[in-house]
Amino acid sequence: MSIKSKLKRLEAYIQTPEPVNSNSQPIPNKPFNEAWSEIGASPYTFDSMICYIREKRYPLDSLYGKSTFRDMQAMINSWDTTGGNHPLSKKNIPSTQLIFFDTETTGLSSGAGTQMFLIGYAFFAEDEVIVRQFLLPSPEAEPALFYYFLTDVGRMDYLVSFNGKAFDWPRLKTRHALLRDTVPTLPKFGHFDLLHGSRRVWKHTLSSFKLSVIEEEKLGVYRDDDTPSHLVPLLYFDFVREGDPSLIKSVFIHHEKDLLSLMSLYATLTEEILNQETTAREGERFEVGRWYESVNAEEEAIQIYRDLIKEPHPLSVQAAFNLAKLLKKQHAYNEALVHFKHCLKNEYNCFECATELALINERYQNNSEQAKVFAYRALEEAGTEKERSAAIKRINRLEKRNN
Numbered sequence: 001m002s003i004k005s006k007l008k009r010l011e012a013y014i015q016t017p018e019p020v021n022s023n024s025q026p027i028p029n030k031p032f033n034e035a036w037s038e039i040g041a042s043p044y045t046f047d048s049m050i051c052y053i054r055e056k057r058y059p060l061d062s063l064y065g066k067s068t069f070r071d072m073q074a075m076i077n078s079w080d081t082t083g084g085n086h087p088l089s090k091k092n093i094p095s096t097q098l099i100f101f102d103t104e105t106t107g108l109s110s111g112a113g114t115q116m117f118l119i120g121y122a123f124f125a126e127d128e129v130i131v132r133q134f135l136l137p138s139p140e141a142e143p144a145l146f147y148y149f150l151t152d153v154g155r156m157d158y159l160v161s162f163n164g165k166a167f168d169w170p171r172l173k174t175r176h177a178l179l180r181d182t183v184p185t186l187p188k189f190g191h192f193d194l195l196h197g198s199r200r201v202w203k204h205t206l207s208s209f210k211l212s213v214i215e216e217e218k219l220g221v222y223r224d225d226d227t228p229s230h231l232v233p234l235l236y237f238d239f240v241r242e243g244d245p246s247l248i249k250s251v252f253i254h255h256e257k258d259l260l261s262l263m264s265l266y267a268t269l270t271e272e273i274l275n276q277e278t279t280a281r282e283g284e285r286f287e288v289g290r291w292y293e294s295v296n297a298e299e300e301a302i303q304i305y306r307d308l309i310k311e312p313h314p315l316s317v318q319a320a321f322n323l324a325k326l327l328k329k330q331h332a333y334n335e336a337l338v339h340f341k342h343c344l345k346n347e348y349n350c351f352e353c354a355t356e357l358a359l360i361n362e363r364y365q366n367n368s369e370q371a372k373v374f375a376y377r378a379l380e381e382a383g384t385e386k387e388r389s390a391a392i393k394r395i396n397r398l399e400k401r402n403n
Helices: 003-014 033-039 069-080 139-153 164-179 194-201 211-219 229-242 249-274 282-294 298-308 316-329 333-345 350-363 368-381 385-402
Strands: 041-046 049-059 098-105 116-124 128-135 158-161 190-193
Touching (some): 033 041, 033 249, 041 139, 049 139, 049 249, 069 249, 098 164, 098 229, 098 249, 116 139, 116 249, 128 249, 139 164, 158 164, 158 249, 164 190, 190 194, 194 249, 194 282, 211 249, 229 249, 249 282, 282 316, 316 333, 333 350, 350 368
Parallel strands (some): 098 158, 158 190
Antiparallel strands (some): 041 049, 049 128, 098 116
16 A cells, blocks of 8 residues: 555544534535435545435434334333343443444345445434434445444444344444454444344244334334335445436335334333233243243242243243242242142143152152152153153162161
8 A cells, every 4th residue: 555545544534524413514416416315315425435324313202113212212211120130121221322223235145245335223312213324335435334334333332233143243343354444443332132032022922033024013013115125235236336316215214114113122022021911922921031031030030930820821831830940949949849749730841840849859858758759750751761760760769768
């Protein structure tokens, strides 16, 4: 690289442009000026390269799907008073520090040849929701795209995405690695991935976990005139070839809806998790309990399981089994015995229930006779040679103790 080129790149850091939301001015845009104006996007320059930035604002009382943005923000803020042990909890994180983040790419592969051509995010401001989208007008302008995006989001704390941990953010890191000498460093964001949460909570109620399905089934968002996702890269390639922004207008709108749906989805998941007694079905409540259990939030899981076993439904016995295991872990052996017996009576996980009943009676209740009864029951229920051997070993030990 020549000395002149190095000085030119250094100049970009010395004369750092203001963030997008300040008084910085876009460069003049003569070709297709009316079309860009209709879209609401303006060109900004960095090191002689252009990035188009589009901004859209919505009052908090605007309705999106089944809720207003104000209601969404209030529900998301309810994490601040409860549910601090949950993986989706934003407790002590202001909602204004959340970036609802998504990208559009030229392909689905993870290789360096896949480019992000549209990076965007939505966030809660004081009295409104703001959407910002950063468009790559041509492949060689990628440093401008990353410069403006990274300069703008550096003040935020947490990403909220839909499969962003596995797809969007790793690909952004891959592209950034190729440009790291010319653009700002990547911020160290926390990350809430709502795809994982959707699969956890709606395992029993949704047949597909595409965002479009979740929108219709859970968010009340319908995209009757939306551009299908598989056409988005094709429209972008047409735009790059012809330079006509009208070709990319529907892509901006499609992407904007993705971002706004993330806000609605986070609020809806929050309501299902924190208010699951009144808003969630039995299967969803059970999965919320399992999720708490998986992150060692035992008290929250126990409370959910207790509520689930009060009324008969297909998952009540399974909830009783999970409850019994947690009670045993907390040394509440008498109550654990009750629930393991209930599961055994209903023929649920019979070998494991009988084994647990034998173990509790032997070790913690000092009741060898009852322990032997359940050990023999475990032998009857053994389905593998390993289970059979374990049951026989316990029976032999108990028989020797009685003799």
